[in-house]
Amino acid sequence: MTELLDPTTEALSQPIAWAARPRSLEGKRVALIENTKYNSDRLLQKIGDLLVNEYGVASTRLFHKRNASVPAHEEIIEEVRKTCDVMVAGVGD
Amino acid sequence: MSTTLTSKRYQVEGGLDDAVEFCFRQGWTDGLPVVPPTAPKVQAMLDAAGLDSKHQVSYVEHRAVSITAEKIAINAVMAGCLPEYMPVVVAAVEAIGDPRWSYHGPGTSTGGAAVLMIVNGPIRRELDIHAGDNLFGPGWRANLTIGRAVRLVMRNVCGSRPGLLDRGTLGHPGKLSFVIGENEEDSPWTPLHVERGFRPEQSTVTIVAAESPHQFYNQLSNTAEGVLTTLADSMRISGNVMGQPTYVLVLAGEHTRTIAQSGWTKKEIRQFVWEHTQNSHAHLKRTNRMSGAILPGDDGKMRPLAETPDDILVVAAGGRAGAFSAFIPGWGSRRSSQAVTVAIKGAKEVK
Numbered sequence: 001m002t003e004l005l006d007p008t009t010e011a012l013s014q015p016i017a018w019a020a021r022p023r024s025l026e027g028k029r030v031a032l033i034e035n036t037k038y039n040s041d042r043l044l045q046k047i048g049d050l051l052v053n054e055y056g057v058a059s060t061r062l063f064h065k066r067n068a069s070v071p072a073h074e075e076i077i078e079e080v081r082k083t084c085d086v087m088v089a090g091v092g093d
Numbered sequence: 094m095s096t097t098l099t100s101k102r103y104q105v106e107g108g109l110d111d112a113v114e115f116c117f118r119q120g121w122t123d124g125l126p127v128v129p130p131t132a133p134k135v136q137a138m139l140d141a142a143g144l145d146s147k148h149q150v151s152y153v154e155h156r157a158v159s160i161t162a163e164k165i166a167i168n169a170v171m172a173g174c175l176p177e178y179m180p181v182v183v184a185a186v187e188a189i190g191d192p193r194w195s196y197h198g199p200g201t202s203t204g205g206a207a208v209l210m211i212v213n214g215p216i217r218r219e220l221d222i223h224a225g226d227n228l229f230g231p232g233w234r235a236n237l238t239i240g241r242a243v244r245l246v247m248r249n250v251c252g253s254r255p256g257l258l259d260r261g262t263l264g265h266p267g268k269l270s271f272v273i274g275e276n277e278e279d280s281p282w283t284p285l286h287v288e289r290g291f292r293p294e295q296s297t298v299t300i301v302a303a304e305s306p307h308q309f310y311n312q313l314s315n316t317a318e319g320v321l322t323t324l325a326d327s328m329r330i331s332g333n334v335m336g337q338p339t340y341v342l343v344l345a346g347e348h349t350r351t352i353a354q355s356g357w358t359k360k361e362i363r364q365f366v367w368e369h370t371q372n373s374h375a376h377l378k379r380t381n382r383m384s385g386a387i388l389p390g391d392d393g394k395m396r397p398l399a400e401t402p403d404d405i406l407v408v409a410a411g412g413r414a415g416a417f418s419a420f421i422p423g424w425g426s427r428r429s430s431q432a433v434t435v436a437i438k439g440a441k442e443v444k
Binding site for chain 1: 098100101102103104105106107108109111112115116121129130131132135155156157158159160161163164167168171195197198199202245249250252384425426428429430
């Protein structure tokens with residue numbers, strides 16, 4: 001018989017407050033968060049155009065992360081909070 | 094130091110072989126057999142570093158993971174470390190949690206980075222961390238087990254499992270272990286850690302998110318400019334050319350002596366290599382590395398391989414014989430991950 005210690009650990013649990021989901025995108029202001037990879041801005045802008053043309057979105061605004069490896073910085077989050085209702089984030093590669 | 098080990102315990106029937114196979118079945122290993130982590134071995138590891146089991150060594154914000162001394166000790170035992178290696182493993186784990194290294198990118202990216210660790214200072218000799226022949230190859234317990242321990246921590250504590258949260262397209266063998274020492278005794282230059290703000294008598298580990306080593310050879314030149322011209326030509330198109338990552342130059346015995354005979358310092362080496370590894374925008378566009386059509390003037394418009402000469406780290410290491418040296422491209426870009434140097438706590442300072 002050998003007694004072994006577990007080398008693994010779990011991520012710390014943390015509370016997440018989900019934003020309320022909109023019932024419709026009609027008239028909403030959409031933030032597009034691009035991660036600086038090639039073409040991610042073009043892909044997101046296409047999605048934004050679709051949302052405007054087919055779902056009645058009022059406007060789209062593109063935001064740029066500092067680089068693909070880090071979460072969106074505080075200034076972006078703050079600006080989105082103030083000026084947009086919905087956001088789309090995506091990876092382009 | 095007496096501490097309480099709080100990790101979950103498993104009772105495994107049978108002998109050593111059964112314990113080793115149990116570790117495989119649990120998904121705890123890197124593909125090689127591990128030393129079964131029993132409480133006395135784990136405690137010895139903690140004692141050697143003078144750490145309480147609950148002590149948080151590092152917090153990886155991107156993963157919301159707290160890395161405690163106990164978890165590091167368990168993984169270090171599994172990697173085959175001697176207890177006296179523990180302070181080096183702890184320092185490296187402290188470094189991977191540093192926001193400048195930025196764990197999420199190098200830990201996850203399709204780019205497949207390893208954690209290159211360069212050990213400087215007196216602890217290198219005390220622990221026999223190798224800095225000579227077969228520098229990156231097999232043969233030295235400290236080099237192979239210290240790096241392995243850090244990778245096991247990334248796997249078992251941070252969740253960086255290949256195919257899941259470690260998405261390297263190719264990866265490379267350095268992801269098993271990638272530890273070298275700087276050969277300070279034979280080096281004509283200022284050691285890496287002193288260049289980075291530490292005292293010579295301090296022991297440090299410098300970590301770099303890195304690709305595999307790329308070897309080049311030049312057995313014709315007897316000047317610094319000759320050797321480094323060959324290096325620059327091999328290096329000019331390498332790594333993430335457009336990303337401008339950190340680079341590490343590992344200069345081995347013969348080249349080191351040739352360059353030193355020309356009277357060049359590390360600063361001059363960096364400057365020369367930085368100036369001679371730039372690519373024209375026209376070439377980058379022609380070879381599909383830079384987007385867009387070639388414009389008038391693009392032939393003379395140059396883009397450096399790294400942002401600044403200081404993004405090129407120079408290390409003296411490798412065998413005395415052989416006209417070979419290596420460059421190691423860093424992962425991604427300097428903006429997404431930077432080299433971090435951490436003092437090894439508890440290491441003796443020898444003047």
